[in-house]
Amino acid sequence: MIKSFLLVLIIFFFTACSSSVPFTYTPKINELKFQISKEHSFIKKLNNPQYILTSDTCANESYLLKEERYFIEYISLDTNCSWNGLSSGYFQREFKDKLNIKAMETVEQIDIKNYSFSTFKINDKDILNTITIYTVFSDIFIIDYEGVLYEELLLEFKPTYKNNFKSLPRFKANYTYSMVNFNFINNYFNRESGDFLE
Numbered sequence: 001m002i003k004s005f006l007l008v009l010i011i012f013f014f015t016a017c018s019s020s021v022p023f024t025y026t027p028k029i030n031e032l033k034f035q036i037s038k039e040h041s042f043i044k045k046l047n048n049p050q051y052i053l054t055s056d057t058c059a060n061e062s063y064l065l066k067e068e069r070y071f072i073e074y075i076s077l078d079t080n081c082s083w084n085g086l087s088s089g090y091f092q093r094e095f096k097d098k099l100n101i102k103a104m105e106t107v108e109q110i111d112i113k114n115y116s117f118s119t120f121k122i123n124d125k126d127i128l129n130t131i132t133i134y135t136v137f138s139d140i141f142i143i144d145y146e147g148v149l150y151e152e153l154l155l156e157f158k159p160t161y162k163n164n165f166k167s168l169p170r171f172k173a174n175y176t177y178s179m180v181n182f183n184f185i186n187n188y189f190n191r192e193s194g195d196f197l198e
Helices: 001-021 089-097 148-157 193-197
Strands: 021-026 029-035 041-043 050-052 062-066 070-076 082-083 105-112 114-122 125-136 137-146 188-191
Touching: 050 188, 070 188, 082 114, 089 105, 089 125, 105 148, 114 148, 125 148, 137 148
Parallel strands: none
Antiparallel strands: 021 029, 029 041, 050 062, 062 070, 070 137, 082 188, 105 114, 114 125, 125 137
């Protein structure tokens, strides 16, 4: 009886997780789609982005999207692979290191559903917004240089949100680093040890 109940709960959990995908990108029309609820989604049009496929033995259909306003890394792991630490921690560390940032202080963090909205103060003066989206097997990291997508998307979830950092100077960079492409060196994620024996 208890085993049957647990099985039903597990099936329900995975069905619920797989039924709504919180983020999709459609290359033909250069459109980002964010699922707010079952009935409602938020769409953002991109301006001629660079679409760069990334590869690793653990990654499935992973890619980078680069545009003047955004940097996006979409990482989809194979079901037999897992992160060796906190994926957002790896992302923040690499962003800071690759751009030689001296200080990166979190001044706002709001977690809603599968989304984590973070505002950073860079080198004690400039503001940077990031959006991280988590699913069962994928992580999406968005750097929003202008902060517009960050605010618009956050307002979809939280209409009372007030942006206290709007008037501050923005941090801009040309970030191009892919965790997927450099996983073989830095070992961010790997195949579970039992899989090597097959």
